[in-house]
Amino acid sequence: xxxxxxxxxxxxxxxxxxxxxxxxxxxxxxxxxxxxxxxxxxxxxxxxxxxxxxxxxxxxxxxxxxxxxxxxxxxxxxxxxxxxxxxxxxxxxxxxxxxxxxxxxxxxxxxxxxxxxxxxxxxxxxxxxxxxxxxxxxxxxxxxxxxxxxxxxxxxxxxxxxxxxxxxxxxxxxxxxxxxxxxxxxxxxxxxxxxxxxxxxxxxxxxxxxxxxxxxxxxxxxxxxxxxxxxxxxxxxxxxxxxxxxxxxxxxxxxxxxxxxxxxxxxxxxxxxxxxxxxxxxxxxxxxxxxxxxxxxxxxxxxxxxxxxxxxxxxxxxxxxxxxxxxxxxxxxxxxxxxxxxxxxxxxxxxxxxxxxxxxxxxxxxxxxxxxxxxxxxxxxxxxxxxxxxxxxxxxxxxxxxxxxxxxxxxxxxxxxxxxxxxxxxxxxxxxxxxxxxxxxxxxxxxxxxxxxxxxxxxxxxxxxxxxxxxxxxxxxxxxxxxxxxxxxxxxxxxxxxxxxxxxxxxxxxxxxxxxxxxxxxxxxxxxxxxxxxxxxxx
Numbered sequence: 001x002x003x004x005x006x007x008x009x010x011x012x013x014x015x016x017x018x019x020x021x022x023x024x025x026x027x028x029x030x031x032x033x034x035x036x037x038x039x040x041x042x043x044x045x046x047x048x049x050x051x052x053x054x055x056x057x058x059x060x061x062x063x064x065x066x067x068x069x070x071x072x073x074x075x076x077x078x079x080x081x082x083x084x085x086x087x088x089x090x091x092x093x094x095x096x097x098x099x100x101x102x103x104x105x106x107x108x109x110x111x112x113x114x115x116x117x118x119x120x121x122x123x124x125x126x127x128x129x130x131x132x133x134x135x136x137x138x139x140x141x142x143x144x145x146x147x148x149x150x151x152x153x154x155x156x157x158x159x160x161x162x163x164x165x166x167x168x169x170x171x172x173x174x175x176x177x178x179x180x181x182x183x184x185x186x187x188x189x190x191x192x193x194x195x196x197x198x199x200x201x202x203x204x205x206x207x208x209x210x211x212x213x214x215x216x217x218x219x220x221x222x223x224x225x226x227x228x229x230x231x232x233x234x235x236x237x238x239x240x241x242x243x244x245x246x247x248x249x250x251x252x253x254x255x256x257x258x259x260x261x262x263x264x265x266x267x268x269x270x271x272x273x274x275x276x277x278x279x280x281x282x283x284x285x286x287x288x289x290x291x292x293x294x295x296x297x298x299x300x301x302x303x304x305x306x307x308x309x310x311x312x313x314x315x316x317x318x319x320x321x322x323x324x325x326x327x328x329x330x331x332x333x334x335x336x337x338x339x340x341x342x343x344x345x346x347x348x349x350x351x352x353x354x355x356x357x358x359x360x361x362x363x364x365x366x367x368x369x370x371x372x373x374x375x376x377x378x379x380x381x382x383x384x385x386x387x388x389x390x391x392x393x394x395x396x397x398x399x400x401x402x403x404x405x406x407x408x409x410x411x412x413x414x415x416x417x418x419x420x421x422x423x424x425x426x427x428x429x430x431x432x433x434x435x436x437x438x439x440x441x442x443x444x445x446x447x448x449x450x451x452x453x454x455x456x457x458x459x460x461x462x463x464x465x466x467x468x469x470x471x472x473x474x475x476x477x478x479x480x481x482x483x484x485x486x487x488x489x490x491x492x493x494x495x496x497x498x499x500x501x502x503x504x505x506x507x508x509x510x511x512x513x514x515x516x517x518x519x520x521x522x523x524x525x526x527x528x529x530x531x532x533x534x535x536x537x538x539x
Contacts, residue, residue, distance in 0.1 A: 064256020246285025390446025
């Protein structure tokens, strides 16, 4: 496994001729020495790529221009599928004629489908940024699906039942992804009776709707009118029925912000960054989902990666490697939906040798006036971050979608070994999960005397310098002005011992039943990751 750091070149965006580095990720290589069903093969190496395959803008009934969506997606993601709302064959008549929101949105999607196709084709560049044509299909009875195509200029078909949708997907080599499955069946929740894993190899475990792993979980279904999470429509229930599903997370954001922090991001284990390779990885379930922090997750069972199926074997050697953006609270391995192993890396001690590896430092900014004060302003930020006596290896974005502003952007610019410039904006208006902040995470090689300097030019001129040793056991907060002005929070240093963990163990089984294993990760800041399962034994 290679955790070497690479720095991507600056990528020119289409907004005001600014340059934004397409930064973060490490080339996190994952080796797989066996093919599906255990036949020996030459070693394969996979890289984790990040994307959003469920996102909306004004083409449909959400917000934001078509150009804005692709501009934002390219600035910080590896792949992207815009999924305009297209149809709802069994849509109810709503009070105050609110169903007209969908009716008008579907008309807009039909009218501008050719524009979506052209934009998708324009932005797709192998090795740089991958796009997929896609759209969303609603159904109260069958549940909602996103259909994703592996080629440019697919047709937009109006289909009135899931059998027709599945047939259409097979004909076009497309996949259809059940999303927000956890609502009750009949209220646009998943209908696993009609699920066809041949064309639906993955399920959306998390989005802005919430967490569909099981009922009674962190980030449950709360934000919409379809009720809470129904246990019979969760991932764990589908797996218990024998459905062989991988998992993804995607935002379902309606403010035109692909990859919005906290709303869900999809990770794909792919051999390279091409449309064919990414799509093939999704079909083979080499996928996992994260809520916001891009937690790197490698999960192997007898040398097989997530998503694979292998014949029955008594001895199962399980290997897990996790690299987060914050302190890892715990990593759990589940077998048939039951936890069989827990790892707690937080117990590791920090020593002077801890400085020999890069550390993480999170800078969070926003807050602002209490909502009751009715001061719904948008605060613009311009922040220079300088590192003295150390090296700034990478900068990771934690930018949320709200508030919607067509012309504003969250960008990390002027990235060098000692300096980065952050352009951002925050507000309590439309803040996801009522958290009116944005953040960046710095990956720094340094020592206790390494200096972190902040030079803020917006919203007010201010400066602050701290040695890293001052941020080991405490944080720092600075305010941009008197109450109720905005503030900046510098979180404590997080050492490699706390954001990295790896472990292995043996699980033995004498029964010839089919077993499935998957991994769940939780950071101390509440950010989660879930792997796709690995199945052992065949029906």
